[in-house]
Each structure stands twice: as structure tokens, then as C-alpha cells.
Amino acid sequence: MDLILWRHAEAEDGPPDFTRELTEKGRKQADKMAIFLRRHLPANTRILVSPATRTQQTAAALSADFTLVPTIAPGASVHAVLQAVRWPNAGGTVLVVGHQPTLGSVAAQLLGCEHESLRIRKSGLWWLSRPEGSSETSLRLAIIPDFL
Numbered sequence: 001m002d003l004i005l006w007r008h009a010e011a012e013d014g015p016p017d018f019t020r021e022l023t024e025k026g027r028k029q030a031d032k033m034a035i036f037l038r039r040h041l042p043a044n045t046r047i048l049v050s051p052a053t054r055t056q057q058t059a060a061a062l063s064a065d066f067t068l069v070p071t072i073a074p075g076a077s078v079h080a081v082l083q084a085v086r087w088p089n090a091g092g093t094v095l096v097v098g099h100q101p102t103l104g105s106v107a108a109q110l111l112g113c114e115h116e117s118l119r120i121r122k123s124g125l126w127w128l129s130r131p132e133g134s135s136e137t138s139l140r141l142a143i144i145p146d147f148l
Helices: 024-040 053-060 078-085 102-110
Strands: 002-007 046-049 093-098 125-129 138-143
Touching (some): 024 053, 024 125, 046 078, 053 093, 078 093, 078 102, 093 102, 102 125
Parallel strands (some): 002 093
Antiparallel strands (some): 002 125, 125 138
């Protein structure tokens, strides 16, 4: 199974947190990453998105075909994200568009750093993989839009 963690792009500051929209820079970041993803994602990738406005706008740069998952909203637990994606048994590829620090904590746990959190930058993408039958997760790719 492949799990891709995509942090939302840059958003406006201030409350209310749930309805913050992407900035102009954020829209450009999301567009750059979406171009990259279109070239590399398998056709049957499931896209799961936090219901926050900024994550929906980030995902929409890639596709309108995504599923809103309330359990991966800001402040979600690692367990909630892994349960939503059905890790590691779902098979295929799942793309999660979500938030820090949750996504960094998911990456840390899957890479064996359970008591740590990793920082995923805005519109950053971490692609993790666990082959069927394996108990080891590997990092296939970590990239930010500035490098595309």
C-alpha cells in the first residue's frame, strides 16, 4: 500500500480556522504539486480530504473527485488518519490532504519514530510505501513545491 500525505497549501491567517482560504501563493503551490501528482499518481488513487476549506481548495487543484473525511479535520489523531485510510491493509494508493502536526505525526509513526513528529511544510508531500506482506514502511519521496 502507498500512502501519500499532502499538507494543505499556504492559507490566510486568522479565525475562524476551519474556513481559512488559500492565499494566492497557496493556490500556486497547490497547482504546482497537482501537476506533479497528475504525472505520478496511479489512476485508482483514493483521495481523502479534511473538510477544512484550505484542504478542499488544495485537493481541488488536483481533482474534483475526492472524499471529505470529517475524522481527519484539524486536530485529528494519528489513529483517526490511519483508520480512515485503512492502513496498511487497503492496498493501492491513498492520498490524504490534511494538516500539521497530524500528518507529520503519521509519517513519524509509520517510519518508526513513534514518539516524535516530523514537519511537513505547506503543500509538502510525503509518499510512504509498505509492500503487501511486509512490516516495513519506506519513504519513497518527500518534496515541496519550490523544488518542482
